[in-house]
Amino acid sequence: MKIISLNKGWLALYYPIIFGFYLCCLPVMARTPLPKSIIQQYTITGTVRDGQGVLPSVTISVAGKSTATITDYQGKYSITATAADILVFSFVGYTTLNIPIAGRTVVSVHLQEDATQLQEVKINAGYYSVKESERTGSIGRITAKNIEKQPVTNVLATMQGRIAGVSIVQDSGSPGGAFSIKIRGTNSLRADGNQPLYIIDGVPYSSETIGSIATSGTAPTLTSPLNSINPQDIESIEVLKDADATAIYGSRGANGVVLITTKKGKAGETRFSINSSSSFGTVGETPKLMNTKQYLAMRQLAFDNDGVSTYPSYAYDVNGTWSPERNTDWQKKLIGGTAKIHNLQASVSGGSRRTQYLLSGNYRTETTVFPGDFKYTKGSAHFSMNHTSEDERFKLTLSGNYTSQNNSQPAIDLTAVSRTLAPNAPELYDENGNLNWENGTWNNPLAGLDSEFESRINDLVANTVFSYRFLPNLEFKTSFGFTDLHNNESRTQPSTMYNPSYGLGSEFSALSSNFTNRNSWIVEPQLNYNTTIRKGKFAVLLGSTLQNQRTERLFQNGFGFASNRLIHDLASASIKTVDLSDVTIYKYQALFARLNYNWDTRYILNITGRRDGSSRFGPGKQFATFGAVGGAWLFSNEAFLKDNTVLSFGKLRSSYGITGNDQIGDYQFLDTYVSSGNNYQGTIGLQPVRLFNPEFGWESNKKFEVALETGFLEDRIFLTSAYYLNRSSNQLVGIPLPGTTGYSSLYANLDATVENSGLEFTLRTINFSREHFEWTTNFNISINRNKLISFPGLESSTYANTYVVGQPINIMKLYHYIAMNPTTGIYQFEDVNGDGTISSIADRHTLANLSPRYFGGLENQFQYKGVQLNFLFQFVKQEAFGALPGVPGTGVNQLASVSDSAAQQPYTAGSNGAIINAYYRYGLSDGAVQDASYIRLKNISLTYDLPFKVGDRLRCQLYWQGQNLLTFTNYTNGDPEFKFGGYLPPLKVNAVGVKLTF
């Protein structure tokens, strides 16, 4: 096998020279005598390639004639022409080549990727698509090219660090764990009101959780339905950010819109593709903890400080019950395993010019880093078909995704216990291989693994689009979408998970189950009309939406089993109860329109609007209107810049509009009693559901954006700079209430205005582009500032102690840490109001903002012959709280640095209230906040195309991919990306695989 390595990259310099020589030869060949008559038609064949290999779906036409064809999957074509004709090779994203046939029978060409041409790519904007160069809105995009290089399961993971303005954080490293996404900052004061709208192939996909607390697994957030989307079936993801792009989604666009487009078949010979990979995931950054010697020294000193000379009988770690000789690294033991991930993807596609199809299947298994036999398996099928009638008036697109997931996991996450368990705690297993309870002196952490979480989710998303062109410029289109999701979750609590001191048998075992079915349909008829009047192009779109979503839930429990082996069988439970059995319906309708006017590809005006009605609001509040206007000036098309050699592209665009948010859950406006599922005297109780407020209505989010897009040197350097200013008002929030009201919150509109403003820069450079060597760089950085603009009545509201006008809404009010008391050694804090005592209301006046200051990514792509190397560094500037496992000196393990007793207040074994109090105040002080900025090698991928030729059909790629491999940070408490302490952080993943296409 030929060995190619990057350090021979200088060889690449030869290739342009050779290629140039080859091009010079063409006219030479043309001068050779013509072998055939110039008017005689004959068949010409050839292969089209680019730097990476053969290029399918390239259009080849004969200049000046109607004859055209496309290349097949091997990049081959055949076309009939005469010897004197000129062939035109064109493909989106590549420079069009005009090659005279010059009497040849074989014409093979090499297409160059053209940076300028990227501006010609059609961008999916939801109800319409728009040329990249002509869009007036702010749309971020990643494509299959980026997605395929990442060994991840969740679609959100693929966008991390790649799109400006989109902040994505992984909630848990457990298989199937959810991600949090924020597009351009926190708009809503409600923690759960910041989800964008997800649309898969035109079908809105609800991201509302499908889990229940009783059956939840190890993740800090409940099961996310987004796991159902297989990243490898995705062709592109577009993120709509500003008003111009999102206003057409009206009430659901406030937090941005994520459009997911799945892969479609391409015309050509039947083509098979198989991709198989194995990945290995381990926990990356772990905090360094005390060893037994340090730990026991701390404990002994703590009792000493408390004036206790005889250790209590229950202080097993220090009183000699547990051996002081034992020393276990619990992080290694409990979360130090390797998660093995196997992935197999196969697809078949092909079709004619009129009809294309794609069928793909995926099977994936993933184990955990925890001890024990747990597995997450996922199988999915994707189907797509396109058909165009002979006269090209009728078009049909059909796509479907079906996913089946089976996630079996421990119901507890061992991360927290691995960081707090005493290092001399007993063995996990006794000599017989049974769980060791050390005579009941500890709760064996592995007992929790006996409690299993199992989730089986089957999910179908299907969409059909028909369109018919009645007139050359009038098209009618309608889409029918359907989603059907079934979730069957259960969690077992066998008696074996309890300390045997309780003496519990299987009659104490319990099973909780959750059946959630959610299905929805959507119909969206649309009319598109285009016309050209002199230099002006009009595009009009008019459409309407009807959507209905129905969610059925059944939560059941079973207690008391004859044997723990029967624990998964609800029928075997001696007592069964139903906690919840309900059906919720969400209905939505809308009328939307878009008017686009493009004058001479210089001035573009885009007006969008939507009138929405939603069943989530009470009578009289159901309807609202949203809209936006956007404009763009392509100044590079003006006469004075037209032929500028430096500036190849220039566009100034701006937009302003209003969008809304209806993510408030169903029926919130009703004053109802619901069955509580609690039995008393044979009566199932009825309980009031909520404090009710029938008055709440739509919130509005006003968005302004101005952006400058500039391309230099034939777009080899392309810079997009955007400034945005979003203000949301009349916010619909769950206003926190004191417990004295009986509830913790109330849904109401808040007369407060929150502003998110920010800057986003995206830079793409093509550093080197030759036939065999290419190097491109993508860089993005986002800076978001959040501010509470106004809040009438703040002082007398329940937010009085939470928010400050003029400050971000995600600030925390903290104590100001001064120093340790010189005599007692206890932490001291600033007594702001000088009343002699430290109290949370009066003295927490130091503000901390823990949301990221700026974040972004730097991606480099190298290609040398068949070798591709890509890597993405993600960076975030932020602050976070350090480790606060519990009071030093009590029976929890601490960071190794805590063993320096002089560096902190005195240890206590638990009886010194003043020290404990000070410890927790410290945890709410600026002293505990530390820099948690990081730079992370988020993704690296190395792909090698094997240069062998087996019948020329087979293409074989070997690849290695890594995720989260390197992290640079000063943060002391483990993974800095991570925001939920005590849960498994994102894993470090190494993947190797092979991809065959034939």
Next chain:
Amino acid sequence: MKYFLIVLVMLLALFPFVGCDNFVDVDVPDSQLTGNLVFEDRTTANAAIADIYSKLRDSGMLTGLTTGTSVSLGMYADEQVYYGTSDENSSFLFNNTLLANTPSVAQLWNESYHIIYCANAVIAGCTDSVALSAGDKKQFIGEAIFVRALVHFYLTNLYGDVPYITTTDYKTNTMVERMPVATVYESIIADLNQAVVSLPENYSTADRVRPNRSTASAMLARVYLYAGDWAEASNAASAVLNNTDYVLENDIEKIFLKECKSTIWQFAPKLEGNNADEGSTFIFESGPPPFVGLSPELFHSFADNDLRKTHWITSLTNGTDIWYHANKYKQNGNTGSSVEYSIVFRLAEQYLIRAEARARQGELIGAKEDLNVVRHTAGLPDTDAVTSVDIIAAVLMERRFELFTEYGHRFFDLKRSGLIDTILPIVKPGWNTSDGLWPIPETELLANPNLTQNPGY
């Protein structure tokens, strides 16, 4: 013209839904009832009350689960020893190092006020109801008002000055201020007096799981005792003790059985065959205790001939160490058909209330009689206390032995007798005088600027 027709036909054919406003109207889901309908029907109104009892049983102050006062105040005072190390919430309770943001501080507060909200919703709903009969209304309101007083009683004893909530209006309840304990007691007493009038004399069912008039009287006796109104305390206790429905159970093994005739009010279990939650909370079958164990000091304080020492406490040993657990309730699982219910009010307490109230008023003979009733059941001879001071001390001692691990009696008795700062520091090295009151939850202070924190937090 033809094109216009095409467009028109398409618009008519495909936009029929536009403007049909009622598409987005949804019905109330099948699993829910609108608030005003609940109280127009006896069955659903009854279900709303039943839910309050199940909430009292499963959450808040009176639950026998680990979060209730029987466990938390047992650890907080000197009845229970916490044997774990890892659970910070429990170790804070045990070490008296609660903070305003300790979970159980907010949990008990929030769950209690939620139950009060539900009770107020029943009172408002029944008051406005058109269809409910006057008798039903009276009973349901009486039960709700009783629950409201009961929960406020625990709140004020735990947190000191607390708001007394009598409405469901969140606007009012959001900005409430703390009321002095004396005012809270006035409201409790007023509510209980109304409950005494409204509640029926007889139990609605034989198993005594719904409070009746005597239950309200029993509560009133306790409240008067705590408030220092000895005469009223004695009268209210007499109202219960004179009721022939209540028979003192002399067999110490049968006092916590569900059929016991000295029970005044008990909770029906969640499921048929379930037993009092206290059983599964306290019982363990081998040492060391996985969670809490009864304090050895308490065990050794019992006289050796005290039947309660042998019948209501179990000791376990591994040969070297010895551990104890409360064994009043002997069932820790489902028994197919329930054996023990969780008893909230029982006759022995009423005897001890009257004994103390009588002693404080100088009725020493009556006081000793009442005290001896309880002692005899425990197999003990008559008390040898003579002076009123001695008798009062003897009653307090008896309360410790009789009512241990029941709803924080011990903690409250130490507080009201003024002995807490003398007795607890002996066994609790971290005890501070300010620990007599729990902190007001931090979340509460943040949400309601009108609230203030207790001293020491």
